[in-house]
C-alpha cells in the first residue's frame with residue numbers, strides 16, 4: 133500500500149489535508165493528516181466519499197458525442213479531439229474567436245487551471261465571464277474597508293471571548309472551524325449566531341438572533357448607533373487608524389427601535405448585542421457568504437465590519453472579521469471586468485466579458501459576434517447560475533458545446549461532446565485556500581481510468597491539431613513529470629516556497645501574518661481603515677459610508693410572499709457528491725423546507741409533492757415542514773439536480789450585487805402550492 137499526503141481541491145473553506153492509501157491503482161483508505169493545524173481531524177463525509185467517487189461506475193471515462201437522436205454515444209479521444217478542433221476552427225473562421233464562450237466553474241482548484249488561459253489566448257481570445265457566483269460582494273466590501281482580505285489563523289479563535297457567526301453555517305460548510313469554535317467555548321467564549329434559519333451551527337450557539345433575510349445592515353447600523361451613543365467604542369484605535377468616523381457617526385439613522393421594525397429582532401436584544409460587542413472582547417466575527425448574496429450584500433458586509441472597527445477588534449489575537457483569508461490564495465486573481473482591474477489579464481485578448489450573475493440573458497444578448505459555441509469546464513451552470521430558463525435557452529441556441537466533466541450533470545446533458553474529466557488523485561497540482569493559511573501540494577496518486585485526460589493535456593493536443601505554436605513553458609507536454617516541472621517553475625517567484633517542501637506536506641503561506649493586520653497597516657488609499665470609502669462611490673456608485681437598502685424582490689411580495697433561500701448543505705459541494713451512494717444512504721433526501729404555519733395555510737404536509745413558482749420559473753419538488761425555518765421563508769439547498777426535485781435557480785432572477793459583480797441569489801420570492 134502506498135501512502136500520499138494530499139489536499140482536497142473542492143471550492144470549500146476548509147481545504148483539508150489528508151492521507152490517502154493506494155493499492156493496485158485504487159483509493160483504499162482516507163485518513164487524517166495532523167500536520168495541518170487547521171484540519172487535523174481529517175476530511176468530512178465528502179472527503180471520505182472519494183473512495184467511492186473516484187472509482188464510481190457512473191463516472192464518465194470515455195468521450196461521448198450526441199447523436200442526431202439526442203443520445204450519447206462513446207467515441208475515442210482521438211475522434212473527439214479531431215471533431216472539436218475542426219469545429220472550433222470553423223466557428224473561429226466564420227464568426228471570430230469571440231463567438232466562443234469559455235466558461236469555467238469552481239469544481240477543481242489548482243494552479244494548473246491557468247493553462248487554459250494560455251490556450252485560449254493563443255487561440256485568439258474568446259468571450260469569458262466577469263464576476264463570480266460565490267463571494268465577491270463581501271470580498272470587495274472588506275477590500276474597500278481594510279485594504280486587503282485576510283484574517284487570523286483558525287486556531288486563534290480560542291482566544292476570542294465572543295464569537296459572532298453571522299450568516300455562515302460552518303457546521304455544514306466549514307466543519308473544521310467548528311472544532312475551533314468548540315475549543316473556544318470550552319475556554320469560556322460566548323457563541324452567537326445571526327441567521328434567519330436555525331441551522332446546525334445555531335444548535336451550538338448560546339444565543340441565536342434571527343433577522344429577516346437581507347436586513348442585517350439595519351441590525352449592524354443600529355448596533356453601531358448604540359455603541360457610539362453609549363460610548364462602548366475604542367476611541368484610541370479610531371483616532372489612529374480609522375478614516376471617516378465623524379461622517380459615519382453623523383450618518384447613523386437607525387435606532388434599535390427602528391431596527392426592530394426592519395429586522396424583527398426586539399430592540400432590547402439589539403442593545404444587549406451591542407453591549408456584548410462593546411464590552412466582551414476580544415470579539416471575532418465570522419461572516420458568511422450566504423449573507424452577501426443579496427442586492428445590498430456589499431454594503432451589508434461593510435456595515436457589519438464597522439462593528440469590528442469601532443470596537444478596535446482588528447489586528448489583535450482573538451479578534452477580527454473573518455470573511456476570507458487570502459494569504460495562501462497567492463496565485464488566484466479575482467475575475468473581474470477589465471474596466472475595474474485594468475492590470476488584470478491586460479495582455480489577454482479577452483476583450484469581451486459577460487456577467488456571471490446574468491449569464492443567460494447576457495449570452496442571448498451578445499452580438500457582433502453572436503455566441504455560436506461554448507466550452508465548459510469545472511462548472512455546472514445549468515444548475516448553479518441564476519435564471520436557469522434563460523441559461524438553458526442560451527446554451528441550447530448554440531451550434532456546438534463541449535463540456536469537460538466527471539459525471540452526467542444537468543450541464544453535461546446538453547453537450548454535443550463530453551470530454552471525461554480527471555479526478556483529484558489523477559494529476560499533481562498546488563492549491564491555496566481562502567480560510568486555511570497553508571499552500572498545499574496535491575500529488576498524482578493513481579492513473580486515470582479509460583481515456584480521461586487532465587485539461588492541460590486536452591489543450592496540448594488541441595493546440596497541436598490547430599497548429600498553434602505555444603511553448604511547453606505555457607502548455608507542458610503530456611505527462612505528470614512535465615506538470616510537476618511546470619509547477620516548479622510557476623512558484624519560482626516565491627522564495628519561501630519550493631516543490632520539494634510542498635511534497636513533504638502543507639506549507640504556511642509566504643509572509644503569513646498569523647494575526648492579520650497586527651502591523652496596523654492598511655492598503656487603502658488613505659492607509660487607514662476606511663469607514664468612509666471614496667472608492668465605494670467611484671467604483672460602485674454606492675454611498676461612501678456603509679448603509680442599509682431594503683430588500684427588493686423585484687416582483688411584488690403579494691403574488692410571491694415567501695423569501696427563497698438556497699444555502700449550501702453539508703453532504704455536497706454545490707452540485708457535487710449528491711449522486712454518490714454513500715451520500716444517498718446517509719443523508720435525508722433533498723426537499724423544500726417550509727415553516728409549519730406557511731405549510732398549514734397551504735394544506736401542505738411533509739412528503740407532499742409541491743410546485744414552487746414565481747415570475748421567473750417553477751420547479752416540482754417535495755415539501756418538508758421544519759420548525760427550524762421562520763414564517764415567510766422557504767429553503768432549498770443549491771446544487772440539488774433537476775431529477776432530485778432541485779434546480780432552485782429556475783426561480784432566481786439574474787441580478788448583480790451592489791459591488792463585486794456577485795449574484796443576488798437570496799433576493800427572490802416565491803409561492804408554493806401542493807400538487808398531489
Ligand SMILES: Nc1nc2c(c(=O)[nH]1)N[C@H]1C(S)=C(S)[C@@H](COP(=O)(O)OP(=O)(O)OC[C@H]3O[C@@H](n4cnc5c(=O)[nH]c(N)nc54)[C@H](O)[C@@H]3O)O[C@H]1N2
Pocket residue numbers: 143144145266267298299300301302304305306326327328329331343344345346347348419420421422423426697698699700701702703704705706798
Ligand atoms: N458542505 C459544503 N461546504 C461548503 C460548500 C458546499 O456547497 N457544501 N460550498 C463552499 C462555498 S463555494 C461557499 S461559497 C461556502 C458558503 O458557505 P456559507 O458561508 O456558510 O454560506 P451559505 O451556506 O450560502 O449560507 C450561510 C447562511 O447564510 C444564511 N443567510 C442567507 N441570507 C441571510 C441574511 O440575509 N442574513 C443572515 N444573517 N443570514 C443569511 C443562510 O440561512 C445560511 O444559513 O461554503 C463552502 N463550503
Ligand SMILES: Nc1nc2c(c(=O)[nH]1)N[C@H]1C(S)=C(S)[C@@H](COP(=O)(O)OP(=O)(O)OC[C@H]3O[C@@H](n4cnc5c(=O)[nH]c(N)nc54)[C@H](O)[C@@H]3O)O[C@H]1N2
Pocket residue numbers: 143236237238239240265266267421425508509510511512513515516517518536537538539541553554555698699700705706707708770771780781784797
Ligand atoms: N441558488 C444558488 N445558486 C448558487 C449558490 C447559492 O447559494 N444559491 N451558490 C453559488 C456558489 S457560492 C458557487 S461557488 C457556485 C458553484 O458552482 P460551480 O462552480 O458550477 O460548482 P459545482 O456545482 O461544484 O460544479 C462543478 C463541476 O465540476 C466538475 N469537476 C470536478 N472536478 C473537475 C475537474 O478536474 N475538471 C472538470 N472539467 N470538471 C470537474 C464536477 O463534477 C461538477 O459537476 O454555485 C453558485 N450557485
Ligand SMILES: [Mo]
Pocket residue numbers: 143265266267421
Ligand atoms: Mo461559493
